[in-house]
Amino acid sequence: MLVLYGRSAEISALDEVIARARDGSGGAVVVRGEAGAGKTALLD
Known part of the structure; x- marks a missing residue:
């Protein structure tokens, strides 16, 4: 599981x-x- 810190709103x-x-x-x-900035990681 990937965790993106500080991206909960997105x-x-x-x-x-x-x-x-x-x-x-x-x-x-x-x-x-x-x-x-992590756009691809956010969409993954």
């Missing part, structure tokens, strides 16, 4: 969008930031 937001998608609602997420 993980919660992604979990919410995914839950809504499973219920049939659309949504979008923009993940942006500096190189090496």
Whole structure:
């Protein structure tokens, strides 16, 4: 299990969008930031 320290708000937001998608609602997420900020790890 991967633990991303200090990313609980971002993980919660992604979990919410995914839950809504499973219920049939659309949504979008923009993940942006500096190189090496952990964007890929967050989405994994």
